[in-house]
Amino acid sequence: MAVTPDIALLVRLREVVADEPVTEAELRTLTEQADGLVRALRAQLETSERRVDELNASDGASLAEIGAELRRVESLRPSLEEARSLLADLDERARRLRTSWLLRQ
Numbered sequence: 001m002a003v004t005p006d007i008a009l010l011v012r013l014r015e016v017v018a019d020e021p022v023t024e025a026e027l028r029t030l031t032e033q034a035d036g037l038v039r040a041l042r043a044q045l046e047t048s049e050r051r052v053d054e055l056n057a058s059d060g061a062s063l064a065e066i067g068a069e070l071r072r073v074e075s076l077r078p079s080l081e082e083a084r085s086l087l088a089d090l091d092e093r094a095r096r097l098r099t100s101w102l103l104r105q
Contacts, residue, residue, distance in 0.1 A: 006079075009033055013086040017093055024101075027094045034087040041080040048073045 013034055016022045022030070052069045055061035 006037060009037055010079075010082065010086065013083075013090060017086055017089040019093075022093075022097070024098075027090070027097065031087070031090055031094065034083060034090055038080065038083045038087055041076055041083055045073060045076045045080055048076060 009030075013030060016027075016030060048069055052066060052073065055066045055069060
């Protein structure tokens with residue numbers, strides 16, 4: 001399987017959430033990227049869900065078309081949930097790190 005930018009981002013987020021060393025600049029970048037990924041996945045999921053509704057309402061839609069779109073919805077949903085969870089964990093990690101940096105100063 002090819003490593004897409006989304007997969008590479010999820011891998012890096014997992015590493016950072018698991019306490020891999022990270023700089024403040026990288027935390028900001030990762031947070032922005034993770035937020036963008038969540039927004040993109042949410043938009044793709046919403047688009048696919050609308051498409052399923054349209055196909056269901058259409059008399060000419062084939063079961064193959066509906067099935068393909070449903071598979072897409074089902075593949076996007078776990079990715080979106082993981083990205084949301086990792087973003088929340090990253091935010092918590094960033095808060096803890098910033099607090100510790102401030103306390104040391």
